[in-house]
Structure formats: C-alpha cells, structure tokens
Amino acid sequence: MSLYVMKFGGSSVGDTERMLRVARRIAAKQDEGHRCVVVVSAMGDTTDDLIDQAKLLHSQPPAREMDMLMTTGEQISVALLSIALHGLGRSAVSYTGWQAGFRTDGTHGKARIQEIEPRRVLEALEKDRIVIVAGFQGMTEEGEITTLGRGGSDTTAVALAAAIRADVCEIYTDVNGVYSTDPRIVKTARKLNEISYDEMLELANLGAAVLHPRAVEYAKRYQVKLVVRSSFNETEGTVVKEEASMEQGVAVSGIAYDKNVxxxxxxxxxxxxxxxxxxFGKLAEEGINVDIIVQSGVQDGEADFSFTVALDEMQRSMDVIREIRAELPYREVTSEDHLVKISIVGAGMVSHPGVAAEMFDVISRLGISIKMVSTSEIKVSCVVEAGRLNEIIQALHTAYGLDTSEKAFVGGPQDRR
Incomplete structure (x- = not known):
C-alpha cells in the first residue's frame, strides 16, 4: 500500500462540481489500495476576492490581518472537500495547516516552514482516513497565523510528503504536465515525460508557473518523487526526479519567460x-533580489553597470540607489520597464556547443535587440523588450526542435497557489 500526497489548486476545486470530481478522483486512488493525504488551495478566485475586499477598507492592509483573512479560503476548501468525500461514503478529516503541524517563522505573507510535526496526519492515516490539509498556511511558535506566499500550496504538499515519507507527491493542475514552454503561447508545445530537479528548478525560477521553486527545492533536498499531472483527465503526467533521460538530439528541454522584469x-x-x-549590499539589506548584473567598460575612472530586479521592486530599488548617492557618487541612475526575460533550459546544453549562439541568432533574425544576457551550465537568459514575446518563444521553440504535431491540453486558468 503506497502513501500518496495529492495537491489540487484553485482551478481544480473552483466550484462544487469540480470539487466533487476531485473527491471522486481521491476515492478512486483509495480504491486502488493507496493511503491518501490531500493538500488543497482556495477555490477559484476566492483569494483575489478577499484581497479586493480588504483593499476597499484599507489601501495597505496590515500583513498580520491579511494572513488571518487569506487563510480562510483554504479552510473553506478543505471542509467542503471532506464533506464531499463523506458524501461518497468515505472517512475523511480536514485540518488547517497548523493542525497538520506546520510551524513557520513570523514573516507574514511569505513565511518559511521551520518544522513539521505531522502527528495528527499520521494518526488519521492509521485509522484509514483520507486526510485533507489546507495549503499555503502555518503558525508560529507564538501562535500567529502565517501564509507561505506565492506557490505556498505546492510547498505545503512537497514538504508534507517529505515529513510523512510519502511514496509519491502528485501536483494536479490544469495542464497535462510540464511542457517545453507555455502551451497557451505555443499550442504544439511538447509534454515532457520526465525532467530533472535541476532543470525544473531553473524553469520555475525563470518564470514557468507550473511549479513553485520552493516546492522543487524541497523535492530535491528530500528526494521526493514529484509528478505533475492534470486534474481534468487521466493522462500520465511529468515525473520530476534526480536525473532525467535526455531525448536524443534535444539539448534544450524547455523555454521559460518572466514578464516581471x-x-x-x-x-x-x-x-x-x-x-x-x-x-548590492544595500539592496540586500532591503530584501531586494537582484538577478542579472552587467558592468560595461571603464572610461576616465568611471564605470556604468546595470542590473535587473522584479518590476514591482523597481521603484523601491531606485529609492535605495538615490539614498546612497552621498556615499557612492554617480552621474545618473535610470530605470526601464516593459521588458521580458526569455530563457532556454536543458541539461544537454553543456555537451552541445552553439546552443547559446542559436538563441542569439534566432532573436537577431527577428530584428530584436538583446539588452542583457545571463548564462549557467544549463540555461541561457536574454532580456529583451516585451512587445514580441510570443513571436520569440515560438521561433525558439521551433529552432530547438521542440514542436510536436499534437495540440497541448489546457484545462483552464493556471493554478498559482
């Protein structure tokens, strides 16, 4: 008898009809002889609706109260899903994140898991119950409710799978697995049967929204077998594991993009x-992450350098730079938005010369200038103007031989939690 952790995002439980379909899927897994722990996000647009309501009352709501508010969405989901399973004649029990043993630090809005004490989860499993756990949330040692930030339910599922030593952690979403690129942009994107932790982590960090980087980090650290699959059909998904076999002649596994640049x-x-x-020390003190850094040539004892930050951190970064002008004289500081970072990722790149050159050539043939470049052993990233994003991705996808004759399945709005 295998132990499965199954995570369902907001679009998978978006209404009662979808909730019941998820309940039937869990029941079918149990009928196969498996024990099931299920992690659930808030239904559909619940979280966005709660945020909108809060901002009608206060333009900058206190972070603590927002965590108190936001966690209610998942609590609704776990209770309803447990009720649906009872309606199917199953024994199920729902827990909040803190009831399931998640202890976090005190950073409201983006807390990090410090430890998991899954005693109640394991006790319920011993009683042959299906356990439903609210994703995205935890509690501090002082009893303060916290949320884990973007992708928190993925992180909850993988961390819980590690803590209870589950055999498999399945992440159910609205696509059939991990694709070679966003199937909403390239309809002939290739579904990957398997991908390595390192490749998946690069893709997630570079903007691919199917898994959150923190979840992949947990999976790699604790060697959790991770499967990404659709909640809308029975198609086999993508296995994320330590080493994935490379398809012959394919140096690039995936193409990701990030508009928040x-x-x-x-x-x-x-x-x-x-x-x-x-x-960069001052920016780090302010909690601002810097991505690509480029320094140009020195002339007359002066140098120019550029770096990228998240778009929503641009103004704060500019303020920090202006604050240190007395300590660090410079002639001018400028900022630029309306950019996108496009990245190619593949473990096979290290043994295939010319992969980066091909990317630069494809973009140049489209008449587009590359503003910044960053590389590692398994990825190359280019920052360009955002206006022709879809065209660039389609051209790169074709150039690296990733197109298929099949149309990618997309079930609905992609889960972000």
Missing part, C-alpha cells in the same frame, strides 16, 4: 574597489 542602470560611478559591494 525591470532594468536599473547606474551611470558614471567611480571605478573603485567596493562599489558593487556597497550597492
């Missing part, structure tokens, strides 16, 4: 030791 340039900074350390 801004570029900041500091012009005319003194070319002296410690300049970069001061700038």
């Amino acid at each position: 801004a570029r900041i340039s500091i012009l005319g900074a003194a070319d002296t030791p410690g300049v970069l350390a001061k700038v």
